[in-house]
Amino acid sequence: MLQSRLSRRPDMGDRVRVSFEFFPPKNDEMETRLWETVKRLEPFAPRFVSVTYGAGGSTRERTQRTVTRIKAETSLTPAAHMTCVDASRGEVDAVIADFARSGIRNFVALRGDPREGVGASYRPHDDGYANGAELVAALRRAGDFDISVSAYPEKHPESPDFATDIDMLKRKVDAGATRAITQFFFDNDTYERYVERVRRAGILVPIVPGVLPIHNFAQVANFASRCGAHVPAWLARRFEGLAGDPQTHMLVAAAVAAEQVHDLVERGVGDFHFYTMNRADLPVAICHMIGLRPAEQRQALSAA
Numbered sequence: 001m002l003q004s005r006l007s008r009r010p011d012m013g014d015r016v017r018v019s020f021e022f023f024p025p026k027n028d029e030m031e032t033r034l035w036e037t038v039k040r041l042e043p044f045a046p047r048f049v050s051v052t053y054g055a056g057g058s059t060r061e062r063t064q065r066t067v068t069r070i071k072a073e074t075s076l077t078p079a080a081h082m083t084c085v086d087a088s089r090g091e092v093d094a095v096i097a098d099f100a101r102s103g104i105r106n107f108v109a110l111r112g113d114p115r116e117g118v119g120a121s122y123r124p125h126d127d128g129y130a131n132g133a134e135l136v137a138a139l140r141r142a143g144d145f146d147i148s149v150s151a152y153p154e155k156h157p158e159s160p161d162f163a164t165d166i167d168m169l170k171r172k173v174d175a176g177a178t179r180a181i182t183q184f185f186f187d188n189d190t191y192e193r194y195v196e197r198v199r200r201a202g203i204l205v206p207i208v209p210g211v212l213p214i215h216n217f218a219q220v221a222n223f224a225s226r227c228g229a230h231v232p233a234w235l236a237r238r239f240e241g242l243a244g245d246p247q248t249h250m251l252v253a254a255a256v257a258a259e260q261v262h263d264l265v266e267r268g269v270g271d272f273h274f275y276t277m278n279r280a281d282l283p284v285a286i287c288h289m290i291g292l293r294p295a296e297q298r299q300a301l302s303a304a
Contacts, residue, residue, distance in 0.1 A: 015265055016292055018044060019079075019181075019208075019273045020283065023052045024062035033278055034066070040280035042074055043294030044287055047271070050079040050108045050148070060095065068102045079148065080104050082139065083112025084129035089138070092129060096142045106146040109135045109177070133171035140176030149173070151180035151207055153194035157228035166201050179205050181273045183227065184212035186235050188263050209264055212275045213282035214253040218243065254282055258289035265290070 020041050025031040038049070051066045063081060070078040080099050084092055099107070111132040124130040129138060132149055139145050149172040152165055159165035169180060180203075185191055195207050214220050217239035221231050238256060242249040261272055274283050287293075 014291075015270055016261070016290055017047050017271045018287065018292065019047045019271070020049045021052065021273060021275050022049060022066070022278055024066045025278070026062075030278070037276060037278050037280040038070065038074060038076070040284060041276070042076055044284075044292060045295050046076065048077040048079045048106050048146075050081060050106075050273075053081040053083045053110070053112060064095070064098065067099070067104060071103060077106055078104060079106035079108050079146070081108045081110060082135060083110050084125070084131070084135045085112035086125060086128075088125055088127040089129055090127075092135070093138060093142065096139060100143055105143070106148075107139055108148045108150075108181070109139055109172070110150055111135070131168065131171075133168065133175050136172050136175040136177050147177050148179050148181050148208075149177040151182045151194070151198070152228070153182050153185045153191045154228050154230060157226075162197060166197055166203070169198065170201055170203050173203050173205050177205060179208055179271075181208045182210045183229060184210045184224075184275060185229055186232055186260070187230065188260060188267065190230070191264070192267060206271060208271045208273050209269060210273045210275060211257055211261060211286075213257045213277075213279075213286060214239070215250075215277055215279060215282065217249070217253075250281065250285075254285040254289065257282065257286045261286065261290050 022034060022038070025034045041049075049070065051063050051070070053060060053063050067078045067080045070076055082092065082096065087095075096107075109132055129135045136147055136149060139147050149169070151169055152159070155162050155165040156168075159168070173180070180198075182191065182194075191209055198207055212220065217236075221236070223229075224231050235256065238252055239249065242252065264272070274286070276283050
């Protein structure tokens with residue numbers, strides 16, 4: 001019976017486009033791991049890969065180095081994260097100009113977290129951009145860029161209600177955003193309800209699901225509690241007893257994420273953004289399980 005159901009499930013590789021998110025390395029060991037991950041994911045021909053800013057813009061220089069190296073040494077299209085925390089308008093505009101001179105045309109525009117991290121009170125810089133919408137407008141004035149912004153299926157933890165949260169998304173889109181990438185979520189019904197709310201508000205850009213492969217369930221659950229993402233009881237049960245069994249944990253994590261993507265594809269979603277945590281094993285396994293193959297394999301299969 002199981003074999004019959006699986007054999008009827010269509011191959012989704014030709015219906016899926018992916019992008020990957022990395023963070024800039026802090027030391028030589030992390031640098032090595034990042035570039036191993038980049039090289040393993042490059043053959044999947046992602047639409048783009050993004051590189052994050054740390055809280056308060058704390059990794060600005062490392063982000064710039066990583067983005068420019070990806071552009072120079074790989075076939076990938078890098079997208080630079082931009083935030084407006086703890087920076088004047090002039091400073092932000094100068095960073096945008098530096099990226100543009102390096103040939104970077106893709107950005108992920110975020111208000112950003114305070115230097116103290118998620119959950120701390122946000123205070124706009126006295127002479128800075130106040131929010132993501134103002135930052136998008138600055139990027140749009142600076143060039144004809146591809147601009148992604150954030151979206152929150154369970155609303156941003158600082159938003160008092162969904163109406164306020166979606167109004168901010170609309171302001172970002174009206175300012176020139178190309179697409180929205182969601183905070184990670186684990187309940188696809190939540191995502192679907194959110195997209196319905198967004199469409200009713202007249203927001204028509206793609207709402208790309210952000211998918212977080214669970215490398216460490218305890219860490220993910222803790223982070224989710226701080227950023228307002230719900231962890232369903234059924235998901236917690238999947239990882240019960242696996243804290244000391246990393247191999248089984250990884251197998252379960254790959255299956256959970258692939259199941260989520262399969263279900264979203266069947267609901268009509270075609271684009272996905274994977275938060276890789278600079279690790280390739282789970283994203284590679286998930287891509288394989290949803291039928292996405294490296295470029296050379298796709299070429300060989302089409303020629304066969």
